[in-house]
Amino acid sequence: MGGGGRGRGRSRTQRKHFRESRENVWKRSKSDPNPSSTQTNNTTWTPFSTQNPAFDFYYKEQGIVDPQQWDHFVSLLRTPLPATFRINSSSHFSDDIRSQLENDFVHSLRHEIAEGTETEAIRPLLWYPGNFAWHSNFSRMQLRKNQTLERFHEFLKLENEIGNITRQEAVSMVPPLFLDVHSDHFVLDMCAAPGSKTFQLLEIIHQSTKAGFLPDGMVIANDLDVQRCNLLIHQTKRMCTANLIVTNHEAQHFPGCRLNRNYERMELDNDIGQLLFDRVLCDVPCSGDGTLRKAPDLWRKWNTGMGHGLHSLQVLIAMRGISLLKIGGRMVYSTCSMNPIENEAVVAEVLRRCGGSVKLIDVSSELPQLIRRPGLRRWKVYDKGTWLVSYKDVPKFRRSVILPSMFPSGRGHQDLVDACCNADVGDDATDGVNGNAKDAIQAVENPMLPESAEEVPDFPIEHCMRIVPHDQNTGAFFIAVLQKVSPLPEIPEKTKIHIEEQNVEPANQSLNDAQEPEANSPEIAHEEGLKAASEGNVNDNEQNTEDLEASPVSCEEQNSKETQEPENVQKMAKRVPGKRKLQIQGKWRGVDPVVFFKDEAIVNSIRDFYGINEHFPFNGHLVTRNSDTSHVKRIYYISKSVKDVLELNFKVGQQLKITSIGLKMFERQTAREGSSAPCAFRISSEGLPLILPYITKQILHASAADFKHLLQNKEVKFEDFTDAEFGEKAANLLPGCCVVILAIGNTIAAESLQVTESTIAIGCWKGRARLSVMVTAMDCQELLERLLIRLDTEKGSAGHVDKSSNDVEVQPVQELDSKNDVKATVS
Numbered sequence: 036m037g038g039g040g041r042g043r044g045r046s047r048t049q050r051k052h053f054r055e056s057r058e059n060v061w062k063r064s065k066s067d068p069n070p071s072s073t074q075t076n077n078t079t080w081t082p083f084s085t086q087n088p089a090f091d092f093y094y095k096e097q098g099i100v101d102p103q104q105w106d107h108f109v110s111l112l113r114t115p116l117p118a119t120f121r122i123n124s125s126s127h128f129s130d131d132i133r134s135q136l137e138n139d140f141v142h143s144l145r146h147e148i149a150e151g152t153e154t155e156a157i158r159p160l161l162w163y164p165g166n167f168a169w170h171s172n173f174s175r176m177q178l179r180k181n182q183t184l185e186r187f188h189e190f191l192k193l194e195n196e197i198g199n200i201t202r203q204e205a206v207s208m209v210p211p212l213f214l215d216v217h218s219d220h221f222v223l224d225m226c227a228a229p230g231s232k233t234f235q236l237l238e239i240i241h242q243s244t245k246a247g248f249l250p251d252g253m254v255i256a257n258d259l260d261v262q263r264c265n266l267l268i269h270q271t272k273r274m275c276t277a278n279l280i281v282t283n284h285e286a287q288h289f290p291g292c293r294l295n296r297n298y299e300r301m302e303l304d305n306d307i308g309q310l311l312f313d314r315v316l317c318d319v320p321c322s323g324d325g326t327l328r329k330a331p332d333l334w335r336k337w338n339t340g341m342g343h344g345l346h347s348l349q350v351l352i353a354m355r356g357i358s359l360l361k362i363g364g365r366m367v368y369s370t371c372s373m374n375p376i377e378n379e380a381v382v383a384e385v386l387r388r389c390g391g392s393v394k395l396i397d398v399s400s401e402l403p404q405l406i407r408r409p410g411l412r413r414w415k416v417y418d419k420g421t422w423l424v425s426y427k428d429v430p431k432f433r434r435s436v437i438l439p440s441m442f443p444s445g446r447g448h449q450d451l452v453d454a455c456c457n458a459d460v461g462d463d464a465t466d467g468v469n470g471n472a473k474d475a476i477q478a479v480e481n482p483m484l485p486e487s488a489e490e491v492p493d494f495p496i497e498h499c500m501r502i503v504p505h506d507q508n509t510g511a512f513f514i515a516v517l518q519k520v521s522p523l524p525e526i527p528e529k530t531k532i533h534i535e536e537q538n539v540e541p542a543n544q545s546l547n548d549a550q551e552p553e554a555n556s557p558e559i560a561h562e563e564g565l566k567a568a569s570e571g572n573v574n575d576n577e578q579n580t581e582d583l584e585a586s587p588v589s590c591e592e593q594n595s596k597e598t599q600e601p602e603n604v605q606k607m608a609k610r611v612p613g614k615r616k617l618q619i620q621g622k623w624r625g626v627d628p629v630v631f632f633k634d635e636a637i638v639n640s641i642r643d644f645y646g647i648n649e650h651f652p653f654n655g656h657l658v659t660r661n662s663d664t665s666h667v668k669r670i671y672y673i674s675k676s677v678k679d680v681l682e683l684n685f686k687v688g689q690q691l692k693i694t695s696i697g698l699k700m701f702e703r704q705t706a707r708e709g710s711s712a713p714c715a716f717r718i719s720s721e722g723l724p725l726i727l728p729y730i731t732k733q734i735l736h737a738s739a740a741d742f743k744h745l746l747q748n749k750e751v752k753f754e755d756f757t758d759a760e761f762g763e764k765a766a767n768l769l770p771g772c773c774v775v776i777l778a779i780g781n782t783i784a785a786e787s788l789q790v791t792e793s794t795i796a797i798g799c800w801k802g803r804a805r806l807s808v809m810v811t812a813m814d815c816q817e818l819l820e821r822l823l824i825r826l827d828t829e830k831g832s833a834g835h836v837d838k839s840s841n842d843v844e845v846q847p848v849q850e851l852d853s854k855n856d857v858k859a860t861v862s
């Protein structure tokens with residue numbers, strides 16, 4: 036999906052204005068003379084009136100659509116995209132959500148909206164495994180504005196915020212599915228922000244994990260843009276995972292973290308000697324023209340130069356991904372662009388550079404219900420008003436911009452390299468894409484290039500997949516699945532430096548336009564995202580973080596050619612201006628150190644207070660973002676896999692620039708009564724599901740009536756609980772944090788209750804006279820929904836839950852606290 040900073044650098048007013056102008060782009064009207072408009076349930080949509088003739092011209096000529104399908108293709112591109120969403124397959128509540136959707140919305144919406152038609156208003160996306168993904172017949176704007184859909188829209192918003200549902204464009208869900216991720220895989224998501232695919236990868240990794248356990252795998256989600264990293268952190272925070280590291284690197288220079296060969300093998304307490312991945316997702320920055328349906332304003336800006344400017348960066352990122360892949364590992368390369376220069380040309384160039392060590396896999400038998408088209412075998416390059424069929428057609432003065440690798444055969448590549456090393460850069464060097472004309476590479480024409488040679492790739496490039504809007508009413512996407520079958524060939528040093536440097540667009544400036552659609556996608560959190568992200572572990576220090584910046588790479592590792600950090604990192608740092616310079620390896624000032632938390636006194640006090648049994652591993656699994664452990668406010672829990680990577684990172688001189696790691700497990704809490712609570716740390720809502728099966732003290736089991744009472748009132752005096760015995764037990768707890776579990780049926784005897792994945796529990800604070808709930812209003816609202824569904828199921832009533840007959844007061848969403856945890860009002 037086209038990424039890049041929509042909303043970035045805009046003021047609140049500018050953003051509001053921007054949202055409004057976007058809404059005006061698709062104008063709604065009752066009478067529409069335009070034959071290409073779409074009729075949906077009595078609402079007629081007039082398509083955006085501005086077309087881009089260059090777009091039509093380019094894609095018609097590239098032959099991405101059969102001429103007889105062209106009108107259908109364009110009419111769909113000009114029609115708003117139907118909203119799609121996915122139930123979090125690893126969520127404890129996914130069964131509840133599914134039954135709520137089926138009971139409340141499929142039937143009622145069909146009845147109210149689509150009466151008299153055969154079409155269901157919402158239905159499962161059949162190609163998505165397990166039918167976790169759903170398709171609606173409404174665009175996002177229809178969902179927002181149509182009153183009949185209001186309750187459904189509120190449901191989607193709430194469940195999305197909580198993390199049980201993710202609103203995501205259907206085609207954007209495809210690339211992670213072709214990665215074939217297993218729960219024990221180490222996965223790298225190279226260009227991950229805003230994180231919709233990262234979330235999906237985490238879902239897959241966690242899918243069959245039992246309560247209280249963590250999968251063996253992990254995900255590293257990386258993005259170049261620090262602000263988009265914050266969106267990513269906000270997005271993935273909803274997953275409550277201990278198996279994630281968020282990093283902030285240029286993907287093409289992602290560190291290899293290879294241990295010095297002289298490192299004593301004996302000292303390794305794990306098997307990781309370098310950072311290699313089972314799976315790599317390479318969802319690169321692109322021109323984003325496959326997202327026109329949700330970002331029609333891109334149409335105005337679209338031009339062929341966008342693809343040209345990104346091609347080299349895309350190749351570099353994909354090559355780095357391949358080099359970080361284990362032998363036998365899979366990499367998915369994807370874009371939300373239809374442009375062959377960003378797609379087939381990149382894949383073909385990667386295959387050429389990898390010389391047989393990487394294969395393009397035929398995945399036609401996977402996800403059979405997903406309609407896709409084969410990759411193009413022929414395409415042309417359009418530059419300055421001319422179609423170029425082969426590199427030999429490129430005028431000399433354009434050879435800094437139009438590269439051999441943009442053509443199907445890729446021929447001319449070696450000539451370009453040779454020319455780079457030999458040729459003088461003359462005065463005729465014109466504007467390179469990156470604006471540094473003097474650095475532009477000059478190539479000489481290869482007189483040996485056979486005139487008649489057919490311009491097609493030497494690879495089965497048709498194994499790539501193109502998803503187009505008019506096949507299944509979606510956006511457009513390009514996907515290629517690659518497998519590394521043997522080590523990469525050694526690249527001559529001279530060539531390598533040249534390849535690294537050629538024609539790389541200064542990403543932050545030029546990508547902004549191209550990436551706007553992604554930034555405006557439904558899956559992006561809005562302002563709250565940034566706000567909440569700052570509550571993540573990006574910055575946990577109260578002191579000046581400048582002093583604490585991660586140390587630059589200091590190891591003298593003897594990297595293999597394959598995993599070595601490209602030598603020109605420092606050169607790049609000198610070349611790039613301002614902000615980007617700060618973002619080069621370990622130089623970004625806002626990132627706090629990651630420190631293993633080893634304060635035994637605190638750890639023991641937590642263990643004793645909650646009676647956490649010894650099966651829950653603490654040793655080496657707790658980290659903080661503050662080197663002064665006496666001032667630690669938050670303690671994060673990391674999985675064994677993340678711990679192994681972190682230990683490796685320390686051994687190689689902290690090459691990884693980590694912006695977020697692990698799951699917030701404990702948070703310092705001071706009671707209003709002063710220091711009366713024996714334990715200074717409360718369990719955070721995010722960490723509770725993981726640690727719950729191991730807690731033996733400070734725990735209560737409430738009947739549905741008392742649980743509901745707590746959720747509705749947030750504070751309940753001990754004597755006000757329906758069950759007097761429960762009130763008494765609550766009064767007898769030690770002051771401070773405690774956990775209240777919803778009892779099943781009429782059973783509240785603790786011994787008969789087993790914590791499972793679907794157990795509902797909340798953190799509370801035991802004060803002098805009352806229990807106070809320590810979860811957000813939004814979490815309360817969501818838990819009440821779950822409670823009602825459970826009660827309904829227990830009653831055995833089939834079908835619809837009539838919320839109106841229940842005395843639950845649901846709070847309006849806008850009043851909700853954006854924080855995940857709230858401080859309790861301690862009595």
Ligand SMILES: C[S@@+](CC[C@H](N)C(=O)[O-])C[C@H]1O[C@@H](n2cnc3c(N)ncnc32)[C@H](O)[C@@H]1O
Binds near residue numbers: 229318542553
């Ligand atoms: C297509 S978007 C990624 C969308 C993301 N995979 C998702 O599903 O939410 C591309 C991302 O690449 C990032 N990016 C651009 N240049 C990059 C680079 N050189 N290294 C790493 N990330 C980069 C952008 O900030 C943007 O967030």
